[in-house]
Structures are given as C-alpha cells and as structure tokens.
Amino acid sequence: MSEMSSVNRKLIQALAETISKQVKHFNKTEVECLIRGFHYLVEQNISKNTAGGLDRGRFRSILHDMFGMTDYMIMDGVFRTFDKDNDGSVSVKEWIEGLSVFLRGTLEEKIKYCFQVYDLNGDNYISKEEMFQLLKNSLNRQPTEEDPDEGIKDLVEITLKKMDHDHDGRLSFADFEKAVREENLLLEGFGICLPDNTSIETYERHLFEEQWEH
Structure with missing residues (x-):
C-alpha cells in the first residue's frame, strides 16, 4: 500500500510540475494540493461516464456547496468556461486553469x-x-x-x-x-459568477493549509 501511495505521490508531483509551468497564479505545491483535491471530488462523482473528470451535475454541486452559487444558468456558464474542449467533462488541467482565474484572476x-x-x-x-x-x-x-x-x-x-x-x-x-x-x-452585472472573498479564503485555507496538516 505504501509503495502504491509512493507511486501516486510521484505521479502527482510530475503532473504538478507540468501544470504549474502552464497555469498562472498557483505554485507547484499549491497545484499538488489542487490535484489531490480534484481526485477527491472525482471519486464522489455519481456519473462514471466522464473519464476521470467532473460532469456538469457534480460541477454544479461543487459551485453550490463550496461557493454558494444558486443560479443554474450562471453555473452552466461557469461549467462552459472551465470545460475548454467542450467534451462535457472538466479534466484536472481544466479545473486548475479555471480555478486560477476563478480564485486569483486579474481584472483582465x-x-x-x-x-x-x-x-x-x-x-x-x-x-x-x-x-x-x-x-x-x-x-x-x-x-x-x-x-x-x-x-x-x-x-x-x-x-x-x-x-x-x-x-x-x-x-x-x-x-x-x-x-x-x-x-x-x-x-x-448580469449575475454572480465569481466567489466572494470569504468563500475564496475558506476554500483556499481548507485546500492548502489543512491538506498539509494530515
């Protein structure tokens, strides 16, 4: 079991190395946390037809539970912006790219x-x-x-x-x-589609601080 988790850790570190060079606003350590968090969310995904990604329903529930969003039209729009290849599923790279803007994006x-x-x-x-x-x-x-x-x-x-x-x-x-x-x-102006500062702080504290304590 420890050998498997060691392999997983190496895979995650390699993936984090690659993604952190391509995505702004997160360092390699934070990307590792985001990858682990993503895998946890995918494991809870009810639909199994998403090839290791987040489907629209699971994605909506994350926006609702973690960021307090309630407007389905807006949540579908957020899903579209994350799902860049338009395959109906948000991959780990799409998730981290999307969060980089969602949580820490510049005004532009x-x-x-x-x-x-x-x-x-x-x-x-x-x-x-x-x-x-x-x-x-x-x-x-x-x-x-x-x-x-x-x-x-x-x-x-x-x-x-x-x-x-x-x-x-x-x-x-x-x-x-x-x-x-x-x-x-x-x-x-046309609907709340970004998290407020409190939601961002809570989510980042949960993701980046608590994960390293365990």
Whole structure:
C-alpha cells in the first residue's frame, strides 16, 4: 500500500510540475494540493461516464456547496468556461486553469471569464435576449401587479445605453471590457459568477493549509 501511495505521490508531483509551468497564479505545491483535491471530488462523482473528470451535475454541486452559487444558468456558464474542449467533462488541467482565474484572476482575466459566462450561445456577443434571460434569472423579483418582464426589458435597455459603446444593440467583448474598466461593479452585472472573498479564503485555507496538516 505504501509503495502504491509512493507511486501516486510521484505521479502527482510530475503532473504538478507540468501544470504549474502552464497555469498562472498557483505554485507547484499549491497545484499538488489542487490535484489531490480534484481526485477527491472525482471519486464522489455519481456519473462514471466522464473519464476521470467532473460532469456538469457534480460541477454544479461543487459551485453550490463550496461557493454558494444558486443560479443554474450562471453555473452552466461557469461549467462552459472551465470545460475548454467542450467534451462535457472538466479534466484536472481544466479545473486548475479555471480555478486560477476563478480564485486569483486579474481584472483582465475576470472580464474575459465573465463575458464567456454571459455569452450563453457562444457567438462572442451578449445579446438583448441573453441579457434578458440572465437578469430574469438572477433578480429576486417581488410579486407585483405589474408585468415583471417589462421591468427587466427596461433594465436591459438602460444597461445597453450604458455599455453598448458601438450602438449595435448588443455587447461585444470590447463593449463589455470598456464598461467594466470604467465601472468595476459592472463585472458581475448580469449575475454572480465569481466567489466572494470569504468563500475564496475558506476554500483556499481548507485546500492548502489543512491538506498539509494530515
């Protein structure tokens, strides 16, 4: 058993060496912890058709349990940004690449990430329809006599006036980036898709400190 765990440790160290050279924001020791953490999450994966990765359902439950996310549309968008090869499963490298932005990304990296999450159909634009769907999903509306959809349509128009710099009725990445750089609060304007600082600290403490204590 100790020989096997020794082999596993060597494999993990070799993989960590490779990944840490390709991914920003994590050192080799942290990447080792992330690999171990990933294998633990995969072992709990209910679906066995993911070839050692995290399927959409398991990924959603991680976002919910560890980072307090509740919006399925946003969580599916986060899954798409992590699953770069679009094979329906997040591999260990995709997981670590995704977390590098999710947990420690620069503003520039986070702008790209959020834009991808909000671009529901992957056509490199956030359309009026996508804005409407995202806002309808993320706003906690109070029941009123008015048609709530009308209020959301108004909000979409107001948002477009503020963010659509080339006035083509949709948001390109350039529009989105310019608006967020001018007003950082707009980064997650269409729904919470990044963890708050408390969640990040809790997750990193659990992952990087506690693992080395055992």
